[in-house]
Amino acid sequence: MSFFNSHPVYSTMPPGYLGCEVLTTKLSRILFTHIRHSLPEIVNEIREKLKETQIELEDLGEPMPSSKGEKLHMVWAMITEFVQSYKNQISGKFDAKKRIEPGVGPQQ
Numbered sequence: 070m071s072f073f074n075s076h077p078v079y080s081t082m083p084p085g086y087l088g089c090e091v092l093t094t095k096l097s098r099i100l101f102t103h104i105r106h107s108l109p110e111i112v113n114e115i116r117e118k119l120k121e122t123q124i125e126l127e128d129l130g131e132p133m134p135s136s137k138g139e140k141l142h143m144v145w146a147m148i149t150e151f152v153q154s155y156k157n158q159i160s161g162k163f164d165a166k167k168r169i170e171p172g173v174g175p176q177q
Contacts, residue, residue, distance in 0.1 A: 073079040073087045085091065134140045157163065 073082075079087060134143050
């Protein structure tokens with residue numbers, strides 16, 4: 070505080086405006102106000118990103134199996150579905166849900 074007391078400009082200022090403690094308090098208040106002002110926008114942005122990510126995850130479908138048994142079951146189900154579809158095509162039965170449009174992927 071002796072620096073402020075002996076300085077020509079700072080010595081004329083009220084003591085409530087000088088010192089590290091006052092600076093810390095003032096900067097903390099400014100930071101708190103800034104955080105309080107910015108927080109709702111940050112929360113809304115996080116919510117929007119969360120919704121977008123959930124939609125992307127839903128578009129990806131079920132997760133891939135992790136255990137050997139689950140993987141085997143998935144492959145077996147795919148083979149069974151393929152064989153059934155092949156049999157249906159040979160016999161003239163077509164599943165409209167599985168029909169492939171030119172230039173478009175399978176419809177579900």
